[in-house]
Amino acid sequence: MKIISVVNQKGGCGKTITAVNCAAALHKKGYRVLLVDLDPQAHATFALRKVSNVYITDILEATAENLPMPSENLLTAVRDNFYLIPSRIGLASLEHKLAARQDKLQILSSFLAKISENFDYCLIDCPPNLGILTLNALEASHYSLIPLTICDFSLHGIDILKNILIMLKEFKGSHPVPFYLLTQVDKRYNFSKDFGDKVKKQLGDLLLKSTIRTNITLREAASAGKTIFEYKADSRGAEDFTALADEVEKITAQNKWASLFLRSDKFSEVYLVGDFTNWQRDERYRLSKVGEDIWSINVPLEKGKYRYKFVAGDSWFNDPHNTLAEDDAFGGKNSLLVIE
Ligand SMILES: Nc1ncnc2c1ncn2[C@@H]1O[C@H](COP(=O)(O)OP(=O)(O)OP(=O)(O)O)[C@@H](O)[C@H]1O
Numbered sequence: 001m002k003i004i005s006v007v008n009q010k011g012g013c014g015k016t017i018t019a020v021n022c023a024a025a026l027h028k029k030g031y032r033v034l035l036v037d038l039d040p041q042a043h044a045t046f047a048l049r050k051v052s053n054v055y056i057t058d059i060l061e062a063t064a065e066n067l068p069m070p071s072e073n074l075l076t077a078v079r080d081n082f083y084l085i086p087s088r089i090g091l092a093s094l095e096h097k098l099a100a101r102q103d104k105l106q107i108l109s110s111f112l113a114k115i116s117e118n119f120d121y122c123l124i125d126c127p128p129n130l131g132i133l134t135l136n137a138l139e140a141s142h143y144s145l146i147p148l149t150i151c152d153f154s155l156h157g158i159d160i161l162k163n164i165l166i167m168l169k170e171f172k173g174s175h176p177v178p179f180y181l182l183t184q185v186d187k188r189y190n191f192s193k194d195f196g197d198k199v200k201k202q203l204g205d206l207l208l209k210s211t212i213r214t215n216i217t218l219r220e221a222a223s224a225g226k227t228i229f230e231y232k233a234d235s236r237g238a239e240d241f242t243a244l245a246d247e248v249e250k251i252t253a254q255n256k257w258a259s260l261f262l263r264s265d266k267f268s269e270v271y272l273v274g275d276f277t278n279w280q281r282d283e284r285y286r287l288s289k290v291g292e293d294i295w296s297i298n299v300p301l302e303k304g305k306y307r308y309k310f311v312a313g314d315s316w317f318n319d320p321h322n323t324l325a326e327d328d329a330f331g332g333k334n335s336l337l338v339i340e
């Protein structure tokens with residue numbers, strides 16, 4: 001099961017619309033999909049309007065306390081092979097209870113590990129903050145999908161999220177591979193286009209090619225308790241989410257990804273060089289500047305062992321966030337990536 005958290009600490013940037021309709025689009029392509037509503041506001045639960053007796057609160061509580069799970073209908077069926085774990089407001093107080101525990105960030109991942117054979121994809125709709133629930137989602141996820149709107153694109157906001165990803169990497173050696181998605185795009189406005197161009201330039205390959213246009217039908221579908229495919233299958237919203245699911249499928253199917261970061265405000269450009277570039281600078285391996293002092297790149301790689309360094313101007317140096325290294329031929333070290 002590939003786990004994708006839809007995350008951005010900013011409110012109203014399209015997380016819920018994305019989680020619900022991307023899950024529906026992947027299901028439409030024939031995948032077994034689980035949607036987890038991890039937001040006490042329960043918007044995704046509302047957007048699917050399903051009756052349930054078991055909520056994410058029950059599941060997290062039982063997992064944390066090692067209690068038996070509620071035995072019936074643990075997951076709420078939306079359709080055949082499309083399930084929801086709904087949320088409710090009590091999730092906010094559970095978050096406080098979890099805060100005291102040492103394993104507070106691993107509760108969700110240990111539950112999802114138990115059901116991972118049953119699904120191809122799990123999408124997690126996160127709350128608009130970077131509290132314990134979102135950290136649980138990031139800890140459990142292989143990928144994070146970060147919706148951005150014009151108003152959201154504050155470098156500061158992205159910086160905070162990046163810092164958390166770096167922290168996760170330092171703390172457990174890995175973090176979800178981040179991809180950004182432009183949402184609520186309105187091509188009628190020039191500033192929307194200028195903004196899109198700016199983001200593309202800045203984020204490079206970290207930005208998905210698909211975008212989600214502003215489409216009132218998406219809002220109507222959510223209010224009617226339906227996915228966009230149930231509500232209006234020939235809408236622009238349905239078209240955009242189908243394209244997004246195609247891209248998500250490609251990204252998650254092809255290779256493994258190495259997601260690398262570097263923190264520095266000294267450089268004007270940084271390249272990744274290594275076995276995969278024949279130790280040459282290559283435009284495809286230029287890092288994107290995703291925050292005031294944060295550089296980032298996602299590299300698709302086959303299974304194997306790779307040596308690499310970063311190059312900025314004349315300096316060649318190791319990845320400071322990777323403790324795996326091996327001696328190089330010049331008395332220094334190369335950073336190592338092992339893709340399994
Ligand atoms: N592409 C779109 N076209 C039209 N309306 C949209 C689109 N995307 C989102 N919206 C509307 O914008 C509002 C915010 O979207 P959404 O609830 O998905 O954001 P969110 O990031 O989950 O918010 P929160 O942070 O509160 O959880 C909703 O009313 C939603 O219906």
Ligand SMILES: [Mg+2]
Nearest residue numbers: 015016039043
């Ligand atoms: Mg939401």
